[in-house]
Amino acid sequence: MKLGDPEIPIEVREKQAMAAATPVPAFSRDEVKVIFVLGGPGVGKGTQCAHLVRDYNFVHLSAGDLLRAEQAREGSEFGELISTYIREGKIVPQEITIALLRNAMQDEVKTGRTKFLIDGFPRKMDQAVKFEEDVAVSEFTLYFECTEEVMLHRLLKRGETSGRADDNIESIKKRFKTFVETSMPVIDYYRTQNKVITVPCEKTKEEVYDLLKEKISDRMSI
Ligand SMILES: Nc1ncnc2c1ncn2[C@@H]1O[C@H](COP(=O)(O)OP(=O)(O)OP(=O)(O)O)[C@@H](O)[C@H]1O
Ligand SMILES: O=c1ccn([C@@H]2O[C@H](COP(=O)(O)O)[C@@H](O)[C@H]2O)c(=O)[nH]1
Numbered sequence: 001m002k003l004g005d006p007e008i009p010i011e012v013r014e015k016q017a018m019a020a021a022t023p024v025p026a027f028s029r030d031e032v033k034v035i036f037v038l039g040g041p042g043v044g045k046g047t048q049c050a051h052l053v054r055d056y057n058f059v060h061l062s063a064g065d066l067l068r069a070e071q072a073r074e075g076s077e078f079g080e081l082i083s084t085y086i087r088e089g090k091i092v093p094q095e096i097t098i099a100l101l102r103n104a105m106q107d108e109v110k111t112g113r114t115k116f117l118i119d120g121f122p123r124k125m126d127q128a129v130k131f132e133e134d135v136a137v138s139e140f141t142l143y144f145e146c147t148e149e150v151m152l153h154r155l156l157k158r159g160e161t162s163g164r165a166d167d168n169i170e171s172i173k174k175r176f177k178t179f180v181e182t183s184m185p186v187i188d189y190y191r192t193q194n195k196v197i198t199v200p201c202e203k204t205k206e207e208v209y210d211l212l213k214e215k216i217s218d219r220m221s222i
């Protein structure tokens with residue numbers, strides 16, 4: 001049976017037509033530029049993204065922030081699930097996170113903003129594959145690197161005021177484990193494609209940003 005075949009029920013033909021009309025991925029590399037921002041918990045991804053937004057007019061989409069907003073949204077059917085996954089340092093099923101990212105990107109593209117820093121995503125191989133198939137192909141990945149000792153110190157300090165349910169020692173240990181076991185393979189995967197720019201993050205925020213700018217200076221015309 002072919003698309004449009006009159007033997008196929010009308011509802012099925014309508015669905016086929018809609019699927020055929022939706023481009024895959026939703027945004028081409030001409031329409032949007034996507035940079036993934038990865039690194040261990042508390043390494044400074046959000047901090048460095050804020051600098052890039054200030055200086056280069058990127059849209060900063062933190063997958064964690066989008067999940068926290070969805071968790072807090074009244075009437076969300078995923079609120080409890082997200083809350084549990086975040087506390088346990090586990091990766092929320094990709095369908096939820098990708099839908100949130102896709103919607104947020106669509107809103108921005110409508111207003112003409114097309115350069116995205118996607119922070120803290122993809123954290124698991126299935127997310128990487130599905131996002132690039134369905135939403136957009138990334139230009140490259142920024143990988144912020146630091147020792148666990150330094151990250152732990154930063155997270156515990158942030159936890160004094162952040163109010164985040166996962167800035168406590170039990171959750172932090174679980175987040176580190178998830179990062180090593182589940183997220184590092186994503187970085188390794190993009191490394192095999194020569195799409196990773198690694199930035200050491202032990203120094204001060206300003207020193208890290210100077211190094212970051214140096215490392216991406218030839219990519220900022222995107
Ligand atoms: N280079 C740095 N030196 C010292 N403190 C830093 C540095 N970079 C970030 N911080 C601080 O460390 C904490 C974590 O930074 P940030 O929130 O940017 O990390 P993150 O990678 O986005 O964390 P998460 O993975 O939990 O979202 C914040 O309190 C931030 O102010
Ligand atoms: O793609 C993602 C990104 C994040 N999560 C969950 O959110 C927390 C917090 O993320 P931050 O980037 O540290 O703000 C993370 O530990 C995961 O539980 C996710 O599931 N999927």
Ligand SMILES: [Mg+2]
Binds near residue numbers: 120
């Ligand atoms: Mg963050």
